[in-house]
Amino acid sequence: xxxxxxxxxxxxxxxxxxxxxxxxxxxxxxxxxxxxxxxxxxxxxxxxxxxxxxxxxxxxxxxxxxxxxxxxxxxxxxxxxxxxxxxxxxxxxxxxxxxxxxxxxxxxxxxxxxxxxxxxxxxxxxxxxxxxxxxxxxxxxxxxxxxxxxxxxxxxxxxxxxxxxxxxxxxxxxxxxxxxxxxxxxxxxxxxxxxxxxxxxxxxxxxxxxxxxxxxxxxxxxxxxxxxxxxxxxxxxxxxxxxxxxxxxxxxxxxxxxxxxxxxxxxxxxxxxxxxxxxxxxxxxxxxxxxxxxxxxxxxxxxxxxxxxxxxxxxxxxxxxxx
Amino acid sequence: xxxxxxxxxxxxxxxxxxxxxxxxxxxxxxxxxxxxxxxxxxxxxxxxxxxxxxxxxxxxxxxxxxxxxxxxxxxxxxxxxxxxxxxxxxxxxxxxxxxxxxxxxxxxxxxxxxxxxxxxxxxxxxxxxxxxxxxxxxxxxxxxxxxxxxxxxxxxxxxxxxxxxxxxxxxxxxxxxxxxxxxxxxxxxxxxxxxxxxxxxxxxxxxxxxxxxxxxxxxxxxxxxxxxxxxxxxxxxxxxxxxxxxxxxxxxxxxxxxxxxxxxxxxxxxxxxxxxxxx
Numbered sequence: 001x002x003x004x005x006x007x008x009x010x011x012x013x014x015x016x017x018x019x020x021x022x023x024x025x026x027x028x029x030x031x032x033x034x035x036x037x038x039x040x041x042x043x044x045x046x047x048x049x050x051x052x053x054x055x056x057x058x059x060x061x062x063x064x065x066x067x068x069x070x071x072x073x074x075x076x077x078x079x080x081x082x083x084x085x086x087x088x089x090x091x092x093x094x095x096x097x098x099x100x101x102x103x104x105x106x107x108x109x110x111x112x113x114x115x116x117x118x119x120x121x122x123x124x125x126x127x128x129x130x131x132x133x134x135x136x137x138x139x140x141x142x143x144x145x146x147x148x149x150x151x152x153x154x155x156x157x158x159x160x161x162x163x164x165x166x167x168x169x170x171x172x173x174x175x176x177x178x179x180x181x182x183x184x185x186x187x188x189x190x191x192x193x194x195x196x197x198x199x200x201x202x203x204x205x206x207x208x209x210x211x212x213x214x215x216x217x218x219x220x221x222x223x224x225x226x227x228x229x230x231x232x233x234x235x236x237x238x239x240x241x242x243x244x245x246x247x248x249x250x251x252x253x254x255x256x257x258x259x260x261x262x263x264x265x266x267x268x269x270x271x272x273x274x275x276x277x278x279x280x281x282x283x284x285x286x287x288x289x290x291x292x293x294x295x296x297x298x299x300x301x302x303x304x305x306x307x308x309x310x311x312x313x314x315x316x317x318x319x320x321x322x323x
Numbered sequence: 324x325x326x327x328x329x330x331x332x333x334x335x336x337x338x339x340x341x342x343x344x345x346x347x348x349x350x351x352x353x354x355x356x357x358x359x360x361x362x363x364x365x366x367x368x369x370x371x372x373x374x375x376x377x378x379x380x381x382x383x384x385x386x387x388x389x390x391x392x393x394x395x396x397x398x399x400x401x402x403x404x405x406x407x408x409x410x411x412x413x414x415x416x417x418x419x420x421x422x423x424x425x426x427x428x429x430x431x432x433x434x435x436x437x438x439x440x441x442x443x444x445x446x447x448x449x450x451x452x453x454x455x456x457x458x459x460x461x462x463x464x465x466x467x468x469x470x471x472x473x474x475x476x477x478x479x480x481x482x483x484x485x486x487x488x489x490x491x492x493x494x495x496x497x498x499x500x501x502x503x504x505x506x507x508x509x510x511x512x513x514x515x516x517x518x519x520x521x522x523x524x525x526x527x528x529x530x531x532x533x534x535x536x537x538x539x540x541x542x543x544x545x546x547x548x549x550x551x552x553x554x555x556x557x558x559x560x561x562x563x564x565x566x567x568x569x570x571x572x573x574x575x576x577x578x579x580x581x582x583x584x585x586x587x588x589x590x591x592x593x594x595x596x597x598x599x600x601x602x
Contacts, residue, residue: 041417148556175369253441
């Protein structure tokens with residue numbers, strides 16, 4: 001059998017801390033203590049998170065422009081910001097673009113991540129260590145540095161990518177090809193960056209989850225003569241379902257919220273054609289000085305993400321129940 | 324015997340693929356160091372040079388010499404350390420309470436902690452900008468620290484809570500049976516065991532603050548208040564990019580994070596997955 005080295009200690013995670021509700025209650029004799037311990041965190045969270053979130057929601061119903069910054073006047077305009085945003089064809093282009101990029105990012109991350117995680121189970125220790133170290137290095141790269149390196153890799157005249165692709169000769173002579181002047185190609189490179197940077201987390205999480213699947217299940221499947229594909233379909237994926245579900249939710253949220261790679265590489269250009277929701281709310285608020293509009297776009301984004309997360313998690317839970 | 328050979332061949336194929344994947348994945352990181360250590364003259368060459376030979380640190384010295392590098396470095400360091408210290412001071416008690424006590428609002432707190440980590444920074448930055456502007460804290464390092472707490476604090480509480488749960492509660496009970504107060508048990512028993520968790524969480528918190536671009540970009544408007552990421556990106560938009568210096572500066576910026584990550588990666592994976600599965 002393949003040797004499995006779980007990254008998560010199975011004993012510990014099977015018995016998370018060993019503090020059941022009963023134990024917790026016994027510890028809760030001192031009624032005021034937990035509240036005292038929580039209070040500083042609760043107060044700070046309310047001030048720096050709670051208040052801004054309320055402010056964001058209120059702002060999305062106000063007219064707040066560069067003049068408001070100085071006069072402090074921000075009249076309520078009911079749903080005007082939302083009407084403006086939803087009535088703007090630009091918004092629908094941005095929404096569609098965000099959807100496409102997210103779908104691509106998450107699809108690639110999950111499928112490539114799954115394959116590499118499976119690969120990690122099947123290699124010798126030295127190869128696993130090598131690959132893991134490389135993955136951790138990629139994971140550790142700050143996004144700003146990674147985006148700048150991307151720019152250098154794909155620099156038209158001196159970038160190594162254009163040179164390599166020219167040597168391969170599949171796409172013809174690419175020396176002097178400027179990827180970032182073409183919106184589709186720019187989006188492809190940004191997607192590639194997000195996938196590259198996101199893969200280590202996906203792979204290592206999936207690998208840890210794979211290590212949790214009891215090897216007896218695979219042995220039983222082997223005795224029953226199940227094919228490799230059937231084993232993946234009927235054992236691996238169902239056993240990993242909770243982790244896969246959480247990964248998908250997280251990756252969707254992170255892709256939609258991704259700002260730095262877009263901003264550093266294209267600033268949403270050329271002429272707004274690589275703008276996604278996160279960049280759009282930023283430029284609406286800070287470049288066009290329409291803070292109310294920016295807030296409305298943010299609220300719509302958060303609403304869409306929340307709806308997706310709730311819907312998706314519900315469905316996952318239901319599927320588990322039915323089985 | 325032939326079965327063994329088959330297995331061995333399969334493993335050799337898997338190892339080869341793994342090495343290929345590792346090379347492809349790490350290539351951009353390698354290319355950063357390769358470019359940074361090249362002689363400035365050989366960076367802009369029609370046929371790229373795959374090894375930095377003769378090796379040179381001139382790109383680094385140009386990056387370090389550029390005006391105000393040490394100011395930006397200091398800004399980044401001060402802001403990140405302040406964020407870590409403040410968030411840990413607040414998070415330690417909250418994480419202990421939410422792992423060990425039952426109290427009204429515990430479930431709500433835990434759910435809120437998970438949810439707020441999913442709010443986009445580009446959404447938070449709008450009200451935070453207006454708030455800081457109102458109190459005159461724009462372009463001011465402590466103001467930036469406050470904005471960092473919005474994402475570091477929930478993360479720190481959540482992660483530390485996982486580490487507290489990993490410590491068997493029996494140890495505290497035994498200490499209390501032996502006559503220690505609850506506070507004494509916490510200081511003498513829990514804290515020493517929690518220390519590695521605190522270190523790991525601090526490092527992640529530090530990295531989160533160190534890496535931030537969006538908040539610093541929006542809030543720090545005057546050049547002397549830039550943090551390293553903001554400066555790095557401004558490098559790129561300034562005319563006639565000096566790629567050698569820019570990549571060397573990126574390397575200097577990344578090296579602390581790369582080292583930290585390698586040090587704590589085991590905990591990182593375990594912590595994140597246990598949090599993810601339980602959450």
